[in-house]
Amino acid sequence: MEPTAERESTTLRPAEKQGLLFVLSAPSGTGKDSVIEALKRQGMDFHVVTSVTTRAPRPGESEGHPYHFISYEEFQQLVVNDELIEYANVHGNWYGQPRRQIKENLAAGRDVLLKVDVQGAATIRRKIPQAILIFLAPETQEELAQRLSRRQTENAEQFRRRLADAANELAQYHWYDYLVINREGQLAQAVEQVRAIMIAEHCRVQPRYVEL
Template sequence: MKAHYQTRGLLIVLSGPSGVGKGTVCAALRKRMPELAYSVSATTRAPREGEREGVNYFFKTVEEFKQMIEREELIEWAQYVGNYYGTPRRFVEETLAQGKDVLLEIDVQGAHQVKQRFPEGIFIFLLPPTMEELKNRIVHRGTESEVTLAHRLNAAADEFKQIHQYDYVVINDEVEKACERVEAIIKAEHCRVDRLVMTE
């Protein structure tokens, strides 16, 4: 008898409302867990100075992107201010097959789509400790008008209602603590009994 954990990686989906600090937590996680792979999005927007194909984005024409949608090559996609953005299934699948865990940082609508197409993912909802704190963070960014602020807070309140479709909730009271929780979740998920492989 020989026991080991499954070698296939896990897809970790980190989501939550706008302003909760997904980007900050992900940046801190990159330092803490360099072994984690980050999903690379496909987009139709033009590359900016210094952006590299396959590193920052997979750059696509609108035609190519639409074909990817039709062929179900995206595990989620959306349109923002005239450009398409999406998560290519191929990159995720290949990285998982290589035995690496993949982290996907995504908004709540995107996470909902991923859950339909990739139910075996581990879904984590990043939550502000209070609504007041979320408001402070959005205001602090200074990029929002009063109207957009109200809109964002309403959207967040709606998104909280989807929380029970997630596996875990990470309260983002402090970035380091939030990172420790995400790290523990990933480590623990690898130990789940259904990931054990026993051979003779």
């Protein structure tokens, strides 16, 4: 009887540990902060980048929650020093994403989530093609208008501008990787879909690792 050759055992090993970069965009009032907070309560571990902005804090906001509030001159210095991975003027104010937060968390193996508008997402897509882009949308524009009206954080002119901006943003969802609809009264469903996307991306045979 011929000796039986030992079979080589094959062990599937994950690639080198690194976090993934997720980008979440949504028209103002669509509920992206509510989705993020719900994901955190479910135990999803990711770092939400604290953006810098030149706008003034709204009632209930403070330094670092949800933004770092800085002067226009400070913002310009960050741009000159190449400390922002992306920046844009939104609704008349400047917003930017600090490079260091992203790089350090990804290197530590932690996922990073960027909250940016469609301008910012387009820039991220161009600079970092491995980023995973998710667009959160209302079921209808009429539903979004009702949400913004209930919020009562803008005057009439600002309200009209946000609705116009939202229409433009909604028209650009097609170049994102994923579309999630946050229907009125169905936040849990939207949260579950975003959660499923984040989990599935970690199961890819070829993970979308980022190089900064």
